[in-house]
Amino acid sequence: MEIRLKYAESLFLVVIGAVSGLFLVLSREYSAMARSVPNICAVFILLAIGFRLWQIWLRDSLRGAVLKIHQRSVPFIAMLACYTAGVFLIGFILSSLVFVPVCMYWMGQRKLFRIAVIAAVYVATVYLVFVVGFRMPLPDSLVGF
Amino acid sequence: MMYEGLIAALAPLNIGYALFGTALGIVMGAIPGIGSSMTMALLLPFTFWMSAEGALILLGSVYCGATFGGSISAILLNTPGTPASAATSFDGYPMAQQGRGMEAIGIAVMASFVGGIAGLLLLFFLSPPLAEISLKFGPAELFLLTLFTFIIISVTVLKESVVKGLIALGLGLVLSGIGYDPISGALRFTFGLPYLEDGIQLVPAIIGLFAISEVFAFVESGGTISNSLEAKGGLKEGFRQTFRFPGTLVRSTIIGSVIGALPGIGVSAANLIAYVAAKARSKHSKHFGQGAPEGVIAPESSNNAVTCTSLIPTLTLGIPGSSSAALLMGALMIHGLIPGSSLFTTYGKVTYTFFFGLGLSNIFMLLVTIFAVRFLVKVTVVDVGFLVPIIVSLCFIGSYAMRNNIGDAVVTIAFGLLAFVMRKLKYPLICLLLPIILGTMMERGYHQSLMLSGGSFSIFWASPISKVILAVTFLSVVYPLLGFFRKNGKSVK
Numbered sequence: 001m002e003i004r005l006k007y008a009e010s011l012f013l014v015v016i017g018a019v020s021g022l023f024l025v026l027s028r029e030y031s032a033m034a035r036s037v038p039n040i041c042a043v044f045i046l047l048a049i050g051f052r053l054w055q056i057w058l059r060d061s062l063r064g065a066v067l068k069i070h071q072r073s074v075p076f077i078a079m080l081a082c083y084t085a086g087v088f089l090i091g092f093i094l095s096s097l098v099f100v101p102v103c104m105y106w107m108g109q110r111k112l113f114r115i116a117v118i119a120a121v122y123v124a125t126v127y128l129v130f131v132v133g134f135r136m137p138l139p140d141s142l143v144g145f
Numbered sequence: 146m147m148y149e150g151l152i153a154a155l156a157p158l159n160i161g162y163a164l165f166g167t168a169l170g171i172v173m174g175a176i177p178g179i180g181s182s183m184t185m186a187l188l189l190p191f192t193f194w195m196s197a198e199g200a201l202i203l204l205g206s207v208y209c210g211a212t213f214g215g216s217i218s219a220i221l222l223n224t225p226g227t228p229a230s231a232a233t234s235f236d237g238y239p240m241a242q243q244g245r246g247m248e249a250i251g252i253a254v255m256a257s258f259v260g261g262i263a264g265l266l267l268l269f270f271l272s273p274p275l276a277e278i279s280l281k282f283g284p285a286e287l288f289l290l291t292l293f294t295f296i297i298i299s300v301t302v303l304k305e306s307v308v309k310g311l312i313a314l315g316l317g318l319v320l321s322g323i324g325y326d327p328i329s330g331a332l333r334f335t336f337g338l339p340y341l342e343d344g345i346q347l348v349p350a351i352i353g354l355f356a357i358s359e360v361f362a363f364v365e366s367g368g369t370i371s372n373s374l375e376a377k378g379g380l381k382e383g384f385r386q387t388f389r390f391p392g393t394l395v396r397s398t399i400i401g402s403v404i405g406a407l408p409g410i411g412v413s414a415a416n417l418i419a420y421v422a423a424k425a426r427s428k429h430s431k432h433f434g435q436g437a438p439e440g441v442i443a444p445e446s447s448n449n450a451v452t453c454t455s456l457i458p459t460l461t462l463g464i465p466g467s468s469s470a471a472l473l474m475g476a477l478m479i480h481g482l483i484p485g486s487s488l489f490t491t492y493g494k495v496t497y498t499f500f501f502g503l504g505l506s507n508i509f510m511l512l513v514t515i516f517a518v519r520f521l522v523k524v525t526v527v528d529v530g531f532l533v534p535i536i537v538s539l540c541f542i543g544s545y546a547m548r549n550n551i552g553d554a555v556v557t558i559a560f561g562l563l564a565f566v567m568r569k570l571k572y573p574l575i576c577l578l579l580p581i582i583l584g585t586m587m588e589r590g591y592h593q594s595l596m597l598s599g600g601s602f603s604i605f606w607a608s609p610i611s612k613v614i615l616a617v618t619f620l621s622v623v624y625p626l627l628g629f630f631r632k633n634g635k636s637v638k
Contacts, residue, residue, distance in 0.1 A: 009570050016316055023319055023334055034331045037588045038322040045315035052308045067569055070365035080357075080537065080558055087541060088551050100534040107530030108367065122535055126542065134187045136546050139554075 001074075005065035006056050013049045020045045079103060092138040096123050147269075150497025153198055154505060159498070162195075162203040163505040168513050170210020175218045177356045177536075178348050178543015180227040181211035185472040189479075197480035197495050202502030204476050208469045209261060209506045212412060212452050213514075216253040216445055221246055221370065221524050224356035224536060228347060228413035229448040231578060232420035234355060236433060236440025241370060243436055246522040251383015252441045254514040256394060259387070260446035261507040263398045264405065264453030269500055272457050272489070280462070282407050284597065285604045288590030289614040290407075291583045294414070297621050298421050298576060306571065313567065313576035320345050320577075321584025328592045340552040347413065349544040349553040350560045350581055354574050356540045357561025362568070363529040363536075370525040370532075380518055386438040393423045393439045394446055401447030405454030411467045412451040413582045417575060419447035425621070453503060460484050460496065 020042040027035035027042075079099070086095030100119040109115055130136040153159065173184040185204050192200035215227030220237030233253060240249035282290075295314060323334045324344025335341040363370075387394065397419040404415040423443035424433045433440045456473065458464040463484035465471035474484060482488060488496045524532070544557040564574055580587075598604035606615055 005570075012566060012570055013312070016312065020315075020319055023322070026334060030326075030331055030333060031329060033592060034326040034329055034333055037591065038319060038333065041315050041318035041322070045312060045319060048308055048312045048315060052312060055308065069569070072364050073361060073565075076361065076364045077562065080561075083537065083541075084554060084558055087554065092541065092545075096538050100538060103534035103537070104530055107364070107528075107533055109528070109530045118531060122538075126538070130542065130546070136183075136187065137549055138542065139545055139551055 001069040001071065002066045003069065005067045008067045010053060010056060013053060017046055017049045020049075075106075079106070087139045091140050093123060093127060096126070146493040147497050149494045150499075151501050153494065153498040154202070154501035159199055159202050159502055160505060162199050163206045163502050164509050164513075166203040166206025167210040167506045167509040170207035170212075171214035171217070171510065171513055171517075173207070174211030174214025174230075175226045176543060177218060177224050177226050177352045177540050178546065179211075180215065180348070181208045182468040182472060183546060184211055185469055189472060189476060192476055193479065197477075197482060197492075198498040198502070200476050200480060201473065201495070201499040202506075204473055205499060205503050206506035206509070208473070209449065209452050209503060210510060210513075212448050213254060213257040213445070213510055216257070216441075217250060217521060219355075220249045220253060220441070221521065222356075222532070222536065223359040223362075224540075225351065228351050228582070229416055229451075230444065231351060231355065231413070232416040232444035232575070233441055235420065235575075236435070236437050239434070239436035240438075240441070241522075241525050244525075245436065246525050247379050247518055248383040248386065249436075249441055250514065250518050250521070251380035252387050252438050253383075253445045254511055255384045255387040256397075256442045256445035257449040258507050258511050259394060260398045260401055260449035261453060261510070262504065263446075264402050264450035265500060265503055265507070267402050267406075267450075268453045268456055268503075272461050278406070281608070281610060283608070284590040284593035286590075286608065286610045286614065287407075288587055288594055289605060289611055289618070291587035291590065293614055293618045293621070294418055294421070294579065294583060296618055297418075297425060298579060306573065309570075309572045310576045313572050313574070314580055317577040317580030318584050321580050322588070327585050327589040328596075340550065344585070345581060346547070346553055346556065347582060348547055349556040351578065352540045352544050353557040353560025353562075354564040354578060356536060357557060358564035358568055358574075360533055360536055360540075361561070361565045363533050367529060369528060380515060387442055390439050390442055393427065393442050396426065397423060397443040397447040398450045401450030402454045404447070405451035406457045411582075412448050412455070414579070415451045416444035416448045417579055417582075419443040421575075449507075460488050461486075 023038055024042045024046075027038055079102075083095060083099045086098065089095075097119060100122060101115045104115045104118070105112075126138075131138060154163075170181060170184060173179045174181060184207050188204060188207065192203060195203070211227060212229050215225050215230035216233040216237065217226065219225040219230040219234035221241050223234045223238035225231045225234050237249045237253065240246065298310070298314070321344070323341055324332070325342065326333055332342060400419045400422060401412075401415045404418065405412070420440065420443045423439050424430050427433065427437070427439050429437055429439065451467075452469075455465075455467045455470045459470040459474050460477075461484065463474065465474050477484065477488075482492055482495065540557055541554050544553040545551065547553060563577075567574060567577065594604045595602075598607075604611075606612055
């Protein structure tokens, strides 16, 4: 997937600018001491963003440049989101037992037995080392296991 | 007393503690997010039944080992195991990609060894005077030091893309404002979320910025980390390379030693400051970021120097220089030892046994690495299809384990996505990271200074130390500008 770099960077800068602007607005409720440094930083960012946008659009510094996003990146973001949700809902062990082999298969590994063994050994090792050995709790599920 | 300490350190049990602690520290330091503090905290209960010397040697060895261990994953996987090794990945990982992983690890371990021994010598002989100097660093000096760090980054790292770096710097400063105001304690920018009251946590942010963003790179590239199946260079070549840049080695060791002696700045900032300073002074600055040996020497020698000198304010003044030093102080107190002059007089034998134990730990760090490196570098020829889910999963463990809070794992993913976008758009990650580490300290120093001076800015150039920092900052800005004008003047002629 290709996007013109000037649009991609401009969108990124607009988001950063919006966050900085939001911080500026929110800081009006705080005391003078609490808002002084964040306000200086937010104004600084907005000025830098303004200058960068000028470079991109008026000086056309990114003429012709494209941003390439690999076709695997977006599905991987979705997988990460599902894994995070899974860790929260069904706990680390179960969600890892699902995520690790699925991710390996999706990344192109096709030897199912090898994938299953690696996933099982890895999760067992994590459990033994961290939970049993170091008594370090891992995320529990909301449903009790 | 030193002689008695040496004999006690060479007792078989204490040697065993040093070896075990170092090896464990290296392994745990290599896992992103675990690090020395957590490992030491987990071991602390086991040290109750040990002698004071044994407990201190074990925990101190973990501290040294973990500080180095983070560089292994930084070099081989571009995922620093600890914040202390963030800068090591900038040049260590490109070396691994070029098939020079063993050489990079050789540089890292030798630089760590030199930095550790130098810090230890300072600890031995200069603890009291260095402690006095560290007391002279007040809020104004700390504020100026952080400002100097940001400025020198602007001048060196950002040469390639000044505006982008300044935007990243500003974003980092804004994000560091989330949570409790360091002076008034007022809550800022939490959006009603209890999780944000403590601000953005450093470890999850670093794991996301480096580890998760690197995972995205693996997903896109596929294949193996190393572009070459043949190992070029080797451990011995790495050792030789370390001593080919004596200026960088000495300078970075001094930077780490000084920063370690100042409570509060910590090893997370030391490796970045040393890297930036090395790049500024190097004749090969253009090679930084592409596998320059100096880019590994600088952060590694500085971070291991910090581990020893951070004990100076801890042992002499009872002011821990880092969280790991705080745990060591806890171990001291558990065994009935109180930081202060008595540690060097009444309990001098225990203290010097501990110091010699740290020396043993540095030696074992070399030996363990020599033995294990051949197995470790094999990860660079493993298909990333196997590595990606394992690294992601370990990142979850690392970020969750610190506070048992799933929010930290979410922060890791969020920063990972941010870093992925920044890398695509060529925004420097170091400029986002450094304000997250130092932003709160800078703000605290600024406000405390103005409160002490009654609102007068003259406090920022009142003390001799402030004047020195201001002068160095001024020269750091003016010198490159002069070079720039000189170069332009020549091209016009």
